[in-house]
Amino acid sequence: MKKPPKKLLDLFTADITNLDAEGRGIARVEGKVVFVEGALPGEQVRARRTRVGPQFDQAELDAVLEPSALRTTAPCAHFGYCGGCSMQHLEPGGQVAVKQRILEDSLARIGKVKAERILPPIAGPSQGYRSRARLSVRRLKNKGVLVGFNEKGTSFVADIQHCVVLDPRVDRLLLPLRELVSGLSVRDRVPQVEVATSPESVVLLFRHLEPFSAADLEHLQAFADRHQVQVWSQSGGPKTVTPLFPAQPQALRYRLPEYDLAFRFGPTNFIQINQAMNQIMVRRAMNLLEPKPGERVLDLFCGLGNFSLPIARLGAEVLGVEGDADLVRLAQENAAENGLSELARFLAADLAKLNQQVVRDWGRFDKILIDPPRTGAIEIIRLLPVLKARRIVYVSCSPATLARDAGVLVHEQGYRLRAAGIFNMFPHTAHVESIALFERP
Ligand SMILES: C[S@@+](CC[C@H](N)C(=O)[O-])C[C@H]1O[C@@H](n2cnc3c(N)ncnc32)[C@H](O)[C@@H]1O
Numbered sequence: 001m002k003k004p005p006k007k008l009l010d011l012f013t014a015d016i017t018n019l020d021a022e023g024r025g026i027a028r029v030e031g032k033v034v035f036v037e038g039a040l041p042g043e044q045v046r047a048r049r050t051r052v053g054p055q056f057d058q059a060e061l062d063a064v065l066e067p068s069a070l071r072t073t074a075p076c077a078h079f080g081y082c083g084g085c086s087m088q089h090l091e092p093g094g095q096v097a098v099k100q101r102i103l104e105d106s107l108a109r110i111g112k113v114k115a116e117r118i119l120p121p122i123a124g125p126s127q128g129y130r131s132r133a134r135l136s137v138r139r140l141k142n143k144g145v146l147v148g149f150n151e152k153g154t155s156f157v158a159d160i161q162h163c164v165v166l167d168p169r170v171d172r173l174l175l176p177l178r179e180l181v182s183g184l185s186v187r188d189r190v191p192q193v194e195v196a197t198s199p200e201s202v203v204l205l206f207r208h209l210e211p212f213s214a215a216d217l218e219h220l221q222a223f224a225d226r227h228q229v230q231v232w233s234q235s236g237g238p239k240t241v242t243p244l245f246p247a248q249p250q251a252l253r254y255r256l257p258e259y260d261l262a263f264r265f266g267p268t269n270f271i272q273i274n275q276a277m278n279q280i281m282v283r284r285a286m287n288l289l290e291p292k293p294g295e296r297v298l299d300l301f302c303g304l305g306n307f308s309l310p311i312a313r314l315g316a317e318v319l320g321v322e323g324d325a326d327l328v329r330l331a332q333e334n335a336a337e338n339g340l341s342e343l344a345r346f347l348a349a350d351l352a353k354l355n356q357q358v359v360r361d362w363g364r365f366d367k368i369l370i371d372p373p374r375t376g377a378i379e380i381i382r383l384l385p386v387l388k389a390r391r392i393v394y395v396s397c398s399p400a401t402l403a404r405d406a407g408v409l410v411h412e413q414g415y416r417l418r419a420a421g422i423f424n425m426f427p428h429t430a431h432v433e434s435i436a437l438f439e440r441p
């Protein structure tokens with residue numbers, strides 16, 4: 001993409017027909033695709049090109065001439081400037097419809113498959129849902145210290161004062177955090193504050209590239225006391241993550257009350273960041289998988305046991321496999337703390353680098369749950385036929401890789417795509433979380 005010649009900066013009008021995966025309106029202008037930031041399907045807009053490319057152009061909105069019925073006022077004052085959200089101008093119901101369509105289109109276009117049944121989409125609270133965030137910190141000569149997400153399309157930290165998607169207990173601290181960092185001797189050497197919350201606790205983990213001074217530690221302790229938060233420090237790699245105030249903090253735990261489960265986790269461990277939706281997602285996964293006593297279930301990319309422990313609670317024997325040894329240890333400890341060690345076993349392995357013999361040695365499984373990262377699970381999917389599982393539930397954070405892997409399961413391994421659906425796990429962002437059920441006769 002390059003900057004457009006001057007004449008292209010002229011305004012043009014366009015009818016928006018679709019929305020892309022980043023929340024931009026799609027139009028065809030004189031035969032060429034243009035992505036218009038801030039425009040919605042069904043709208044007629046006036047826009048200005050910002051980039052010209054060989055295949056498509058990019059444009060910014062100048063005016064909405066005919067608005068969509070689904071256009072709404074963004075709940076956040078920083079929407080459009082802060083890069084954290086891309087869909088606040090679309091009603092949550094419209095966001096769900098867009099994400100549903102992205103999933104169906106990806107399955108058809110990439111995987112050449114169609115779900116026999118579309119599951120009703122699931123939406124939860126659209127504000128205050130983020131229990132995890134990585135806030136960037138930067139000190140500027142003219143503005144002082146900024147704490148927040150990056151500006152849209154840049155690596156500059158946005159000047160945000162309130163964030164409607166963050167846990168409200170963290171939102172309230174955005175401005176106090178600026179003041180805190182401004183008063184530290186290492187204020188130019190704190191690039192990030194990582195946030196993790198549980199119902200009982202808020203953890204603020206400060207990454208710092210130089211040691212805190214004695215006065216810094218006093219400021220941090222006073223902040224922890226005043227705001228009733230845990231302050232943690234990370235001065236280098238993952239092993240340097242340490243609680244500072246209090247020195248022996250209460251452990252972070254999230255719960256799945258329906259399965260009478262509590263999961264202990266550390267502030268840098270992977271957990272699902274929208275806890276209300278996680279409860280619904282696990283319930284849906286269990287309803288589709290239907291684990292039963294006497295069955296063996298494999299949970300691939302199991303993390304700290306978010307799906308493995310509900311499977312064990314329902315009486316099936318489960319083997320969880322995960323690449324992060326720290327998470328495997330936590331999964332084992334969580335199984336023990338929930339009285340499920342007999343049914344739930346865990347194994348550390350890189351699922352992208354296994355061979356058929358290793359997988360065969362795990363034994364036969366009746367059912368498999370797969371919840372991979374965005375890159376998908378193609379390497380392990382190719383090894384699955386030796387396990388002869390009759391049912392697979394695939395939870396995905398990327399419709400594109402789910403669709404690719406679904407194509408292999410259906411066209412090469414004889415599974416049928418029985419059902420697929422989405423969760424609006426990250427309202428106001430373009431992120432699509434989905435679930436699919438595969439079965440083999
Ligand atoms: C989307 S998370 C799911 C975790 C868990 N199922 C949950 O719900 O909390 C994906 C998990 O895959 C793990 N992972 C990523 N790449 C992996 C690989 N190559 N082999 C094994 N695990 C991997 C990550 O550490 C992470 O825990």
Ligand code: SF4
Pocket residue numbers: 076077078079080082083084085149160162163164165166428
């Ligand atoms: S991430 Fe927070 S501050 Fe940024 S646009 Fe979204 S709600 Fe607003």
